[in-house]
Amino acid sequence: MISLNINQKDYQVDADPDMPLLWAIRDLAGLTGTKFGCGVAQCGACVVHLNGEAVRSCVTKVSRAAGQKIVTIEGLSQNNDHRLQIAWNEANVPQCGYCHSGQIMSAAVLLRENPNPTDEDIDMAMSGNICRCGTYLRIRKAIHLAAEMQRKESSSR
Amino acid sequence: MSAQNISRRNFIRSSGLAGAALYLGFYLPAAAKESQIVSGNAAENGGIELNAWIRIGADGKVTLTDHRAEMGQGSYQSVPQIIAEELEVNMADVNIIFGQGSQTKYGSQITGGSSTISSSYKKLLQLSATARQMLITAAAAKWAVPASECYAESGSVIHKPSGKKFHYGELVADASKLEPPKDVVLKKRSEYKIIGKPMHRRDTPLKTNGTAIFGIDKRVDGMLFATVERNPRLRGKVKSFDDTGARKVPGVKHVFKVQMPVFNTIREGVAVVATSTWAALKGRRALKIEWDDTGFEHVNTPDIYKKHEELLKTQEGLSLSKQGDPDAVLNGASKKIDVIYQTPYEAHAAMEPLNCAAWYQVDKIEVWGPIQAPDWVQGDLAKQYKLKPEQVTVNMTFLGGGFGRKAFLDYPAEAVIISKEINAPVLVVWTREDDITQGPFRAGMSYRFEGAIENDGIAAIKVRAAGQNIEHWNGPDRGKPNDSISEGFLKPYLKNIKNVSIADVPYEMPVPNMWWRSVYASTNGFAYESFMDEMAHAAGADPLEFRRKYLQGDESCQALIDKLEEVSGWKSREPNGGYGVSITECFGSNVGQVVKVSKSDSRRLNIDHVWAVMDCGWYVNPDIIRAQVEGSIVMALGAATTHEITFKDGMVEQKNFYAYKMPRINDIPPIEVHIMENTSDATGVGEPGLPPFSAALTNAIFDLTGKRIRKLPFDLGAVV
Numbered sequence: 001m002i003s004l005n006i007n008q009k010d011y012q013v014d015a016d017p018d019m020p021l022l023w024a025i026r027d028l029a030g031l032t033g034t035k036f037g038c039g040v041a042q043c044g045a046c047v048v049h050l051n052g053e054a055v056r057s058c059v060t061k062v063s064r065a066a067g068q069k070i071v072t073i074e075g076l077s078q079n080n081d082h083r084l085q086i087a088w089n090e091a092n093v094p095q096c097g098y099c100h101s102g103q104i105m106s107a108a109v110l111l112r113e114n115p116n117p118t119d120e121d122i123d124m125a126m127s128g129n130i131c132r133c134g135t136y137l138r139i140r141k142a143i144h145l146a147a148e149m150q151r152k153e154s155s156s157r
Numbered sequence: 158m159s160a161q162n163i164s165r166r167n168f169i170r171s172s173g174l175a176g177a178a179l180y181l182g183f184y185l186p187a188a189a190k191e192s193q194i195v196s197g198n199a200a201e202n203g204g205i206e207l208n209a210w211i212r213i214g215a216d217g218k219v220t221l222t223d224h225r226a227e228m229g230q231g232s233y234q235s236v237p238q239i240i241a242e243e244l245e246v247n248m249a250d251v252n253i254i255f256g257q258g259s260q261t262k263y264g265s266q267i268t269g270g271s272s273t274i275s276s277s278y279k280k281l282l283q284l285s286a287t288a289r290q291m292l293i294t295a296a297a298a299k300w301a302v303p304a305s306e307c308y309a310e311s312g313s314v315i316h317k318p319s320g321k322k323f324h325y326g327e328l329v330a331d332a333s334k335l336e337p338p339k340d341v342v343l344k345k346r347s348e349y350k351i352i353g354k355p356m357h358r359r360d361t362p363l364k365t366n367g368t369a370i371f372g373i374d375k376r377v378d379g380m381l382f383a384t385v386e387r388n389p390r391l392r393g394k395v396k397s398f399d400d401t402g403a404r405k406v407p408g409v410k411h412v413f414k415v416q417m418p419v420f421n422t423i424r425e426g427v428a429v430v431a432t433s434t435w436a437a438l439k440g441r442r443a444l445k446i447e448w449d450d451t452g453f454e455h456v457n458t459p460d461i462y463k464k465h466e467e468l469l470k471t472q473e474g475l476s477l478s479k480q481g482d483p484d485a486v487l488n489g490a491s492k493k494i495d496v497i498y499q500t501p502y503e504a505h506a507a508m509e510p511l512n513c514a515a516w517y518q519v520d521k522i523e524v525w526g527p528i529q530a531p532d533w534v535q536g537d538l539a540k541q542y543k544l545k546p547e548q549v550t551v552n553m554t555f556l557g558g559g560f561g562r563k564a565f566l567d568y569p570a571e572a573v574i575i576s577k578e579i580n581a582p583v584l585v586v587w588t589r590e591d592d593i594t595q596g597p598f599r600a601g602m603s604y605r606f607e608g609a610i611e612n613d614g615i616a617a618i619k620v621r622a623a624g625q626n627i628e629h630w631n632g633p634d635r636g637k638p639n640d641s642i643s644e645g646f647l648k649p650y651l652k653n654i655k656n657v658s659i660a661d662v663p664y665e666m667p668v669p670n671m672w673w674r675s676v677y678a679s680t681n682g683f684a685y686e687s688f689m690d691e692m693a694h695a696a697g698a699d700p701l702e703f704r705r706k707y708l709q710g711d712e713s714c715q716a717l718i719d720k721l722e723e724v725s726g727w728k729s730r731e732p733n734g735g736y737g738v739s740i741t742e743c744f745g746s747n748v749g750q751v752v753k754v755s756k757s758d759s760r761r762l763n764i765d766h767v768w769a770v771m772d773c774g775w776y777v778n779p780d781i782i783r784a785q786v787e788g789s790i791v792m793a794l795g796a797a798t799t800h801e802i803t804f805k806d807g808m809v810e811q812k813n814f815y816a817y818k819m820p821r822i823n824d825i826p827p828i829e830v831h832i833m834e835n836t837s838d839a840t841g842v843g844e845p846g847l848p849p850f851s852a853a854l855t856n857a858i859f860d861l862t863g864k865r866i867r868k869l870p871f872d873l874g875a876v877v
Binding site: 088126135 | 227228230365368382436439556559589781815825
């Protein structure tokens with residue numbers, strides 16, 4: 001048994017130590033918001049936060065995540081009110097929607113590290129996430145929107 | 158009681174929709190051409206199974222059905238948006254559910270051919286207006302006032318003179334007893350409050366917090382996870398396999414051979430079933446399989462195109478269409494062009510790899526999955542297992558992309574085979590490698606275009622195309638030409654060019670093909686519109702003016718060209734400023750695009766801007782349309798510049814995204830989409846934005862550099 005802390009909740013999972021965190025989250029903890037896209041860290045659909053850092057859960061062994069703080073898309077906010085979720089809705093970003101858990105989890109780390117990202121900063125941070133529907137321009141727009149919301153929140157504090 | 162009555166009752170019970178409610182749907186009598194509208198009540202008495210899009214409960218809750226797959230194109234928003242308009246309910250107040258597969262309830266459900274709106278909007282408007290009228294009639298009867306004094310708004314009927322109001326929920330019991338009126342009046346477009354508005358998609362919140370359920374997310378009690386090692390050469394048999402290692406992996410429950418019909422061939426593989434996807438994958442890795450592909454041609458990509466060229470140089474092919482005498486004109490012409498264009502094989506590579514959940518239980522089968530054609534899957538499984546269609550339940554989940562691949566029947570069928578073998582519900586997951594290497598693929602094509610120029614204009618065009626014919630996987634008739642080889646080419650050109658012939662030079666290959674977003678137009682568009690550009694250049698004409706001239710007499714094409722010229726600043730561009738244009742037709746919609754390119758300091762070619770004008774006639778949600786065109790352009794950019802499927806010794810060389818390279822956020826140029834406003838009927842949206850792009854790009858490169866690109870994909874970094 002391996003104990004995992006996902007979205008501030010403890011799970012005991014019966015996993016091989018070499019099982020990728022992705023499958024432990026999806027098949028054993030039953031949280032399906034984190035997606036399988038490529039299995040080889042090429043597409044970013046499986047991005048989750050491990051101790052606040054964006055990691056590709058398809059190539060992160062579950063043993064490495066044991067006892068650490070894991071956040072998945074389900075844990076990003078309580079009421080779909082994270083500024084990125086609001087911005088994604090505002091810019092009508094998703095089409096099929098499959099890649100967007102990973103897109104948003106990557107963007108969340110970017111916004112924390114860089115509250116004023118330029119287009120180039122966004123491209124740099126987000127180029128590990130593939131979107132086959134081609135929503136990239138809207139992803140960029142939504143990140144700018146979220147950054148603006150974040151700036152307004154911090155200036156009104 | 159008739160059998161139909163029992164089935165109707167079962168339908169109500171199993172859907173959980175019993176109780177006082179108004180259903181409206183289309184009953185399609187087998188012999189009738191036109192569907193007729195029936196209410197739930199009439200249907201019950203008549204013993205008919207309904208195809209309800211609208212359900213209004215006594216509690217006033219409105220549930221609207223999306224009968225088509227939601228694979229990104231927005232049916233989950235746009236179908237209800239149509240219904241809500243004529244029904245007079247607010248989008249924010251309705252629930253949306255997916256319809257299960259049923260040809261008898263919904264008519265065709267195939268999400269393909271960009272047909273979700275174009276093929277169903279008229280009947281959805283009619284159906285919704287009929288429901289509204291019945292609710293008004295019921296309210297007027299309750300108040301004992303003329304129906305003409307009542308109107309519907311926001312889910313209520315209001316008596317105008319008195320201001321009295323009934324919520325729809327209070328009216329459904331009475332309304333469902335009424336005969337549906339045949340003379341409802343539909344709103345004018347100018348009266349629309351919901352249609353034509355760029356409303357936010359209702360599925361966005363679900364797709365940003367992890368709650369949208371895709372096929373791969375479906376869970377059923379007792380479900381096991383499976384993966385299949387399939388023949389890497391797409392054909393042939395499992396000669397033998399050793400599962401000793403696989404069975405030692407903790408969690409692995411079953412290992413067995415699977416035979417899967419793919420079109421008219423059999424694909425064999427070995428399935429590993431386990432308690433988690435990972436255990437199944439680990440077990441699969443431990444398998445030792447010997448394949449027997451006797452008789453299968455081990456194809457190599459260079460040979461495919463060499464063969465195409467040989468055929469195009471030596472054969473006339475099967476004539477698809479001919480007007481005038483292009484051969485005679487070409488023979489006597491002093492100025493001629495004779496060129497070959499080539500396009501690659503492509504995989505669909507939707508972000509959600511293929512998968513399907515199934516539960517076979519002898520007298521019933523239930524399937525859940527990312528399925529583009531649930532009615533086809535239902536029919537296929539009923540036939541295979543000799544069941545009645547109502548014994549086969551096909552549930553659509555959200556689709557993580559489809560692009561044509563998920564309209565294919567193999568992966569649900571395979572999931573049922575595996576469930577039957579293990580006698581338990583199962584989720585079969587394809588890896589990315591399976592998804593990319595197993596096909597079916599978009600066929601790679603070669604085209605030979607010959608053109609004669611006289612008096613600075615087109616005297617004759619002769620087109621020959623060589624490439625696999627998708628139809629041959631279903632129909633054995635080799636004597637017919639592939640009738641898709643002119644898809645994409647604007648039909649009005651044929652009115653203004655006297656001598657034109659288009660022929661298919663048959664080419665066969667043992668690799669399965671399938672529709673890929675915009676189908677043959679996705680590759681034809683490049684050839685036809687590159688050639689039109691070459692002809693314009695040879696005639697010394699402005700490429701846009703040249704097209705305008707050969708599309709004269711067609712008002713919608715002329716209006717589209719005017720718009721494209723205006724938004725792209727075409728007239729004020731610098732000579733050889735790197736502008737290219739291309740216009741194609743796909744599923745009834747004309748789309749024109751202008752691409753602007755430039756050289757950067759690093760000598761890499763930049764795509765500075767893309768202007769697109771879409772003419773899809775009547776439309777629902779302009780922002781969804783813009784998104785579809787943006788996405789189509791990105792997909793076309795990938796097929797033109799970053800990825801292709803190649804074969805070596807009968808196997809696909811690209812296994813995953815490190816070799817089958819997708820465009821990424823830093824590759825995307827600014828894209829500006831304009832929608833034509835007119836009174837034409839609705840035509841396609843999801844695909845027509847794709848075909849013109851690659852030619853607009855290569856025509857722009859020619860304008861800037863004088864270099865003509867005739868083979869896709871090409872490397873943007875190696876052009877200049």
